[in-house]
Amino acid sequence: MAEERYSVKLDSFEGPLDLLLHLIKQAEVDIYDIPVAQITEQYMTYIHEMQELELDIASEYLVMASTLLAIKSQMLLPKQDVWADEDLEEWEAWPEEDPREALVAQLEAYRAYKRAATELMERQAERDHFFSKAPSKITPSTEHRNEPVKIESSLSEMLQAYQKLKWRIRVNRPRTTTVETEKWTIEDKMQTIRTCVSQSAEPTPFLQMYTKGEVHEQVIAFMALLQLMKEKAVVCNQGGNFAAIYIQSREETKHG
């Protein structure tokens, strides 16, 4: 058990319920009789694994973790004794049923919709075998043409229209594309900036470096500068708000 391998990619789960279903399936246990202690332990292992891999753990996963721990601790409690103790009023809030009940219902519902999603996908594949043509392009009849057109479209109708438009453009688009060779690379630009900055005794004005060439070149140059700053090869200085920005080689600042 301890040597169990995680064969599933951690980020491939659709949420805590998906992960739980996976664990339950893997443990080959009945969804209506979940061994909470065992499943909780495995769930927590996954959470830790996610932390180690520095994956973003959505709050939903952590909420589920605490839910599992709550159920686990509840199941460990000797029920009868606690119930008899009238001083512990807060315990009355706990339902008398199996503490797993709500979770099981949630899992069962989620599993049903997962199944539905699969069915829908299959029907979509079926549908792909029917083909229809685009609507005919017909100019509206003269009778209607001069009437002012009332547009009463909701946002979603507009979105739908846009989606349809995009779809048509995609369908009509020729299946060729032009590949252009890169004229500028970040590496080259970094070298240019480095040379420029190290050769001039004075700090180089930022504007001088970026107001020439095509937009694309300017963007590449700017990215190169950011990279140089990240690598701590150059430093940028600005006297005050809206003042000119100067680029300096890191070496010079050290000497100066």
Next chain:
Amino acid sequence: MDRDVALILETLLYVSGDEGLEVAHASEVLGIDRSTVIHELQKLVSRFEAEARPLVILQFGSRFQMTTRPEFSDYVQAYAAPPQRGKLSQAALETLAIVAYQQPVTRATIEDIRGVNADRAIATLTGKGLIEEAGRVKGAGRAILYETTDRFLDIFHLSSLEDLPSITEDEGGEQLDLFSSGYRESQNDDFHS
């Protein structure tokens, strides 16, 4: 007269293509009531089937669409190489399934069922025209309700919501309360919306 209506409807079906012929629109053009239009269109569906025409007529919600026969899809694809429809992500599909069976439904309900935030999935589905807003919950918060569209029916090859596959399984013995929610009522005024 009847024959004429059928011929006109067939013409309009051809012209409307994959947008589908809207019953309300056709009824306006022909000056006959909607139930007659539906009746005539359904007769046309059967006739196409009986005569084994190369085309079939599909119904989705209040729209009818003329398409090729699936038996010949290999030839269509060999001839025309139609582009693939973009596949929905698992998250979007699950969300869509919940909306389909529970509609009209709020985002909160979807999130309760899936256990994760549903903002992105809802935005995707709305953008693709598969779900739309269907008013708001009465009372505090006035949360937005979502329901599926005719386009949803089209893409998933369903003529109406009644066509949705059953998703309950016998194994648990417990029946899910999936069909009790509001959509049956909305079925009745399907063609008036």
